[in-house]
Amino acid sequence: MKENAMQHQPLYLQIKETLKKQILEGKYVPYQKMPSESELMASFGVSRITVRQALRDLHREGLIFTTQGKGTFASKPKAMQEVQHLEGFEEAMNSQGYETSAQLVSIREINPSKDVQDKLNIHSKEGAVEVIRVRYLNREPVSVDTSFFPMQIGRHLFARDLGRDIFPLLENELNIPLGRAEISLEARPADANIAKLLQMEPGAPIMWVQRLTHDVNNHPVDYEYLAFRGDSYKYHFHVERDRTRTPGKQGGL
Amino acid sequence: MKENAMQHQPLYLQIKETLKKQILEGKYVPYQKMPSESELMASFGVSRITVRQALRDLHREGLIFTTQGKGTFASKPKAMQEVQHLEGFEEAMNSQGYETSAQLVSIREINPSKDVQDKLNIHSKEGAVEVIRVRYLNREPVSVDTSFFPMQIGRHLFARDLGRDIFPLLENELNIPLGRAEISLEARPADANIAKLLQMEPGAPIMWVQRLTHDVNNHPVDYEYLAFRGDSYKYHFHVERDRTRTPGKQGGL
DNA sequence: GGTAATAACATGTCATAACAAGTTTGAAAA
DNA sequence: TTTTCAAACTTGTTATGACATGTTATTACC
Known part of the structure; x- marks a missing residue:
């Protein structure tokens, strides 16, 4: 079928x-x-x-x-x-009809920073795998993705195709069903390195995203820094008012 | 029924x-x-x-x-x-122990722009009410909020205290129970006006938020542009993987 | 002219009906 | 006992019809 x-x-x-x-x-x-x-x-x-x-x-x-x-x-x-659902960049864009691609910049084993250690819940003596990629939307660079994985997951990535979304790869090829993710967003100036990769001026606004993804058993599998060009990307979602407060009668004015 | x-x-x-x-x-x-x-x-x-x-x-x-x-x-x-609760800035900050205040910059009737007309679903001949405020967190300015209301709601705001959150005011004083909100986020450079109000350099990154709030009957009541200082505010939330796939076989590594 | 009623048209809601397709269950067949 | 397979569920797709409600353009009235 x-x-x-x-x-x-x-x-x-x-x-x-x-x-x-x-x-x-x-x-x-x-x-x-x-x-x-x-x-x-x-x-x-x-x-x-x-x-x-x-x-x-x-x-x-x-x-x-x-x-x-x-x-x-x-x-x-x-x-x-x-962002109502957890989706990778490519998954989200393709479903909207955009053409995406990704360019692998580097993949290597590193000694993780304190932030990465905390988020992935690993000890300093353990290593981690860092993957840096540039993502393109309709041929223009839109984001620099720096992803960190625990060794037992990351070591499988060296032999994989990292020009596509990592989420389907994790789920389908490595058989790790994903659960929830914690996301932080802030506006930041681009540093020299990111500005160069995204072909923009240093100091120009970027959307700085930290995303920590867990599997269904609530174990961290992927911690990422995503730097989006401010002028070409938007996050959109909707929220609901908590209805557990005042019963509130209907009717307006 | x-x-x-x-x-x-x-x-x-x-x-x-x-x-x-x-x-x-x-x-x-x-x-x-x-x-x-x-x-x-x-x-x-x-x-x-x-x-x-x-x-x-x-x-x-x-x-x-x-x-x-x-x-x-x-x-x-x-x-x-x-994380799916719709909360105003003050509600969210107070629940985390921050001290907030707001300063009214201006309130006036305007001829709404096309964007505002469309979002609030009003005609060009109708007016709208624009409220501009600066929000402070621990005495430092963190955001410029520009809010637009339909006339039938906005005309009640001239006589109200706008130094506090507008959501509780809408719900408790004007008796308009709120429902959902659509939110867009992007990183942008601050224009001269916003930079001055937020005491930062023009061109510095701000988080530009568009929020359209509806009442429980799904009618738009409040459309806002929120400009947050990039270095002092973060959005944080979490999302779940869409598991419309077959439940049952738990994977793992 | 200006205004108010109305017709025409748009989307919103709801009913009844049928068949397609995936899953589970249990009985018949091996 | 084990396997096979069909019945009996489930949700997915599609048709036809009706009336409700909001918008626009026209018509008739003052």
């Missing part, structure tokens, strides 16, 4: 992909009205429920927005990572 | 909230099977499409996951709850 995946995809997925491609290609520019549901029903020859399922997925990915009574509109297709 | 004390909410939202409450209260622990769609149809007395709409929303919020042929399972671990 792996080969014939392209054969008969659900209709709503085909429609979604078609519309997504058109949006990303610029057929519908931001704030431009898209065909109504009736028109899509006619042009694709499907029922309304199928059209709406496609639109719902596009809405969830942030490519369109709708207003009751007015219509459906394209929204800006920005490089934006949804 | 007809005469309800509260204002009329769609059936699928009522069902979603009921199930969500049960999950958060621990009636269904993680990986525990939930009632099948047929059972939910029977117990709530609705059609399958309505049940599935509720389940879809719960899935989107990460509270459940489904496997075809097996069933629907609760997925939300308790720990994730904390």
